[in-house]
Amino acid sequence: MKEMTCRQLGGACDEIFRANSFDEMAALSKKHGVEMFEKSDMPHLDAMNKMRAMMHEAGAMEKWMEEKKALFDSLPEIQV
Ligand SMILES: [Zn+2]
Numbered sequence: 889m890k891e892m893t894c895r896q897l898g899g900a901c902d903e904i905f906r907a908n909s910f911d912e913m914a915a916l917s918k919k920h921g922v923e924m925f926e927k928s929d930m931p932h933l934d935a936m937n938k939m940r941a942m943m944h945e946a947g948a949m950e951k952w953m954e955e956k957k958a959l960f961d962s963l964p965e966i967q968v
């Protein structure tokens with residue numbers, strides 16, 4: 889089990905997600921993003937706009953995902 893914050897995953901707050909795999913982590917972050925989007929939370933909307941802008945750049949999104957996955961892999965396992 890590893891921990892990452894919303895901010896570490898390109899978000900805008902310090903909410904902590906715990907997951908066993910990067911895919912699971914990405915799914916939690918995405919779910920949280922949708923919740924924040926529904927609340928019209930400005931910092932998260934800004935973060936999402938930046939992500940969307942990146943998607944127009946060829947390869948940028950893949951590079952970003954790779955970086956986040958490397959970050960996830962480098963984190964220590966936590967005991968729950
Ligand atoms: Zn957040």
